[in-house]
């Protein structure tokens with residue numbers, strides 16, 4: 001099979017992978033973006049009715065204005081925005097092409113094997129996000145078909161007994177939406193209450209529904225076991241059995257470190273498992289391997305957002321240009 005050679009191979013066609021593509025276009029670097037799913041795959045899989053916490057101008061890139069009906073854009077508006085950005089910049093993105101293996105060669109270049117081909121790259125940018133792997137609860141019954149870690153929309157839950165696990169934005173959105181479509185909702189909260197960082201315009205809504213008893217909430221509790229017709233909860237008052245049809249486990253997500261491991265990118269030894277990189281230029285401990293976007297946060301997935309990661313693109317490309325200048 002013939003190899004395609006590029007200066008920069010970007011893994012991940014999320015917002016930050018696209019921002020890296022734009023930075024390459026601006027500086028005439030030869031690049032390619034490989035995306036395993038659809039364009040902005042993570043955003044595509046977000047709940048249908050989700051609203052971003054960022055205002056639209058904070059999500060802008062490449063000088064393309066982001067117009068949204070309200071100041072906080074919706075998922076659909078964001079999908080359309082990033083599609084337009086890709087079109088305007090004629091970004092070289094190959095969708096439905098998953099990167100499977102990465103190898104650093106003796107001469108410092110990289111061999112990239114995807115589901116569709118083999119590439120030779122001088123530099124790699126890993127912008128693989130964190131949405132592929134859910135944080136599992138690790139309890140019996142978690143693999144039952146009635147359990148999901150990816151909430152999409154409320155319609156399947158009309159008239160059903162739904163358990164929502166978690167206290168963050170995703171859990172709160174799922175609880176309120178399903179409650180308003182007639183589900184009987186119970187929440188399991190690991191701490192004293194709803195997370196402090198839940199969107200400020202949503203937090204009073206969920207707290208008031210819990211206070212008035214429309215949504216039942218067990219605080220300082222966790223799921224112990226999931227059965228076909230009920231769930232067993234561990235609560236401060238002891239074990240509680242709750243009749244149940246569906247479990248929405250909104251327990252967060254974690255980056256897939258497999259590709260980083262293949263290259264020898266080091267992770268911190270503490271519980272954060274943060275990849276090792278230079279914050280001035282995003283280069284990892286492996287020369288020529290750069291990290292961009294939310295993957296940089298390791299298991300602390302709230303460290304990086306689209307808003308504060310767009311800058312990674314220009315930092316990386318500046319560093320690649322400096323290296324190129326020094327070599328010529």
Ligand SMILES: Cc1cc2nc3c(=O)[nH]c(=O)nc-3n(C[C@H](O)[C@H](O)[C@H](O)COP(=O)(O)OP(=O)(O)OC[C@H]3O[C@@H](n4cnc5c(N)ncnc54)[C@H](O)[C@@H]3O)c2cc1C
Nearest residue numbers: 012014016036041042052053054099129293294305306307
């Ligand atoms: C519900 C929700 C709401 C959010 N709201 C906001 C907000 O309001 N503002 C904000 O700034 N951030 C928000 N975030 C965070 C933000 O969406 C993410 O930070 C954003 O998607 C990060 O962009 P990224 O490009 O780093 O990663 P991603 O968007 O996750 O992109 C990574 C891409 O890499 C692809 N990929 C992974 N592995 C491979 C592989 N092996 N081969 C090829 N492709 C691969 C994935 O398919 C994916 O498309 C939110 C997150 C969630 C979950």
